[in-house]
Amino acid sequence: MTDTTLHTTQPRLITLGGALPWLAAALFLLVMPLVFTSNGAITIMNQxxxxxxxxxxxxxxxxxxGMLxxxxxxxxxxGGFCCVHIMNYVEDYSLPIPLPLLPIFGGLFGMGLALIIGSFSTRRAGTIFAMISLGVGELIAACSVIIVAFFGGEEGVSGDRTMGLPFFGIEFLHQIEVYYLTAFWLVLSALLMYLFSRTPxxxxxxxxxxxxxRAEFLGYSARWVRFFSFVAAGFFAGIAGGLFAINYEIVTEENLxxxxxxxxxxxxxxxxxxxFFGPILGAIAFTLLQSVLSLQTEIWQLYLGMLFVATVMFFPGGLAGVIMMHVLPFRLGKARLLILPYIKTLVPAFFCIIGTAGALEILYHLRHAALGEDEMTLFWVTFDSHAILPLLICVVASFGGFWLAKRSSPELAEAWHAANTPNGGLQ
Incomplete structure (x- = not known):
């Protein structure tokens, strides 16, 4: 990159008002284990x-x-493999490395690998970068089965986090201790990534x-800007790998x-x-859906795929985009105009989704149920899956809900236009 500098006065990275969300998030993380006390809930929060x-x-x-x-x-x-190896070295050779510092090593190893790969992959963006990343990912995934000494083959590498030196008397025997360690690194990593986004x-x-x-015309090297972002992303991904190794005490080929x-x-x-907060919402929603749906249905991955397709097609801004779309109506004081149209549209859409899911579950049960297993329970109702009536009800709910939602969509569009118009629209 050239020596071009920004001559404008740089704003403070975090003001007092900007620090309030971070303090609220830290307080929220401190309180969460007091509300959800079971080991299962704490494990989900760690993940x-x-x-x-x-x-x-x-x-x-x-x-x-913009690098896909x-x-x-x-x-x-x-980063996870390196951390679990260090965890084993601490146990075997009594190395004086506290467990809370392991994510730093994971980040450094992730950054080192990103330095090597980024040196040639960030020369170009777009499709070329995407294909290089795909090839490198498949190459290292294949090496994980071949290089058994480091990757452990198909079984992976496991360790024991409790065998290290106690950290101020904490031996990390319980999940609650691991949770607070993970929460600390979450807040610190998120803050550092936010600060990085505010730098030149x-x-x-x-x-x-x-x-x-245009960036090249202004004197900046697009390649070096992509390279620095790539290396920083590799560092924080390695931190996530280190936290995974600490939490689960095993890393396998599935992690990469x-x-x-x-x-x-x-x-x-x-x-x-x-x-910036979009991936946070996505991670929370995905983890909850994965944890809850996987316990309720065997085709939960199908629902996640359908949700992803619907998001890309109809809500390209994701959950965060949907939230930010409503900032202007609230600022204009016209958010109330959306309440009734939303009810008329979203309630039928909900029944459409429920009906579609019910039909899929019935068809899946018909195809994969054991011989003679005719009864199934869906939405707390037990019925004969081979009967035509339950499937018919689901189909009617699906198409009926879709038709009603489609019928009320023009009214919602008109209300949306009015709610985003400063001095016009519905009153």
């Missing part, structure tokens, strides 16, 4: 926090730099994303394969790539 760090690191590539990567899980996986490099990443030719990279892409798009 949620790890996914948030991972999704925010991916958003540094896609949301800020299909192999970002590699940096998380390598972070702002120029947005410019390179939108118009690389294409499925994991595809999942983080889905999570980021679901939350919204155009906003």
């Amino acid at each position: 949620m926090a790890i996914t948030i760090v991972f999704a925010l690191s991916y958003n540094m590539l896609l949301g800020q730099g 990567s299909f192999g970002h899980a590699v940096y998380m996986g390598v 490099i972070g702002r120029m990443a947005n410019a390179v994303r939108d118009n690389p030719e 394969n294409l499925v994991q990279s595809g999942s983080i892409l889905l999570i980021t798009f679901l939350g919204g790539v155009g906003f």
